[in-house]
Amino acid sequence: MEHPCLTCGACCSQYRVAFHWMESDEFTEGGVPHALTEKLDAHRLVMRGTYAPPIQCVALDCKVGEYSRCTIHPNRPSVCREVDASYEYGTYSDQCAKARAVHGLPELTPADWLWSKVAASNDDDNPDDNGNDNSPSSPPSPPIAA
Ligand code: SF4
Ligand code: SF4
Numbered sequence: 357m358e359h360p361c362l363t364c365g366a367c368c369s370q371y372r373v374a375f376h377w378m379e380s381d382e383f384t385e386g387g388v389p390h391a392l393t394e395k396l397d398a399h400r401l402v403m404r405g406t407y408a409p410p411i412q413c414v415a416l417d418c419k420v421g422e423y424s425r426c427t428i429h430p431n432r433p434s435v436c437r438e439v440d441a442s443y444e445y446g447t448y449s450d451q452c453a454k455a456r457a458v459h460g461l462p463e464l465t466p467a468d469w470l471w472s473k474v475a476a477s478n479d480d481d482n483p484d485d486n487g488n489d490n491s492p493s494s495p496p497s498p499p500i501a502a
Contacts, residue, residue, distance in 0.1 A: 357468075357470075357471035358471075359441075359472075360441055360464055360468050361424060361441055362423065362424055362425070363421065363422060363423060363424060364420065364421065364424050364441075364456065364459075364461060365416055365418035365419075365420045365421075365423075365424030366420055366421075366452075366455035366456045366458065366459040366461060367439055367451060367452060367455040368412070368413045368415075368416045368418065368424070368426065368436075369411055369412045369413070369416065369418065369420055369455070369459065370411060370454070370455040370458055370459070371406065371411065371451070371455065372402055372406045372407060372408075372411070373402055373403040373406040373413060373433060373435055373436065374396050374400045374401070374402045374406075374435065375388070375400060375401060375402075375433040375434055375435050376399060376400060376401075377395075377399065377400065377401050379401070379433055379434060380393060380401060381431070386430075386431060387431060388401070388403075388428065388431055388432065388433050389415075389428055389431060392404055392414050392415055392428065394407065403415060403433065413426075415427045415428045415432070420459045420461075421459060421460070421461055439451050439452065440452070441464055442463060442464040442465075443464055443465060443466045443468065443469055444464075444469060444472075446466075452464065
């Protein structure tokens, strides 16, 4: 069994991914690649492909329900780091559940994470790994504007 996000990608194909322009690599070293963004308003950028439907983030390498990979995972926006998969950290995620439902995927349950209990650590390539590594701190604001 593997991390459910690796066969999903629904959230990256569902929501507008908006964040402060300061997160761009034009202003922050190691930030979000500016070329993959566009202006939303005076204060925010959006990931290309997520401004309006049909949504699919330009950084996403994915066939929803089969495989999914964020091609800028170490440099993804803070809002993406804030979206946890349901029950990965013990709690239900409405954003995860809603996105999966739209794409015809069932809600995750605690049983989807039993494999992780035996994993040696959480320091891996999981697409929504918020626990450590190369992730800068994330703001507390609501992550994604639908
Ligand atoms: S957070 Fe949820 S919707 Fe997003 S890729 Fe993971 S399982 Fe899919
Ligand atoms: S930047 Fe990565 S994690 Fe964020 S929406 Fe795009 S593909 Fe998904």
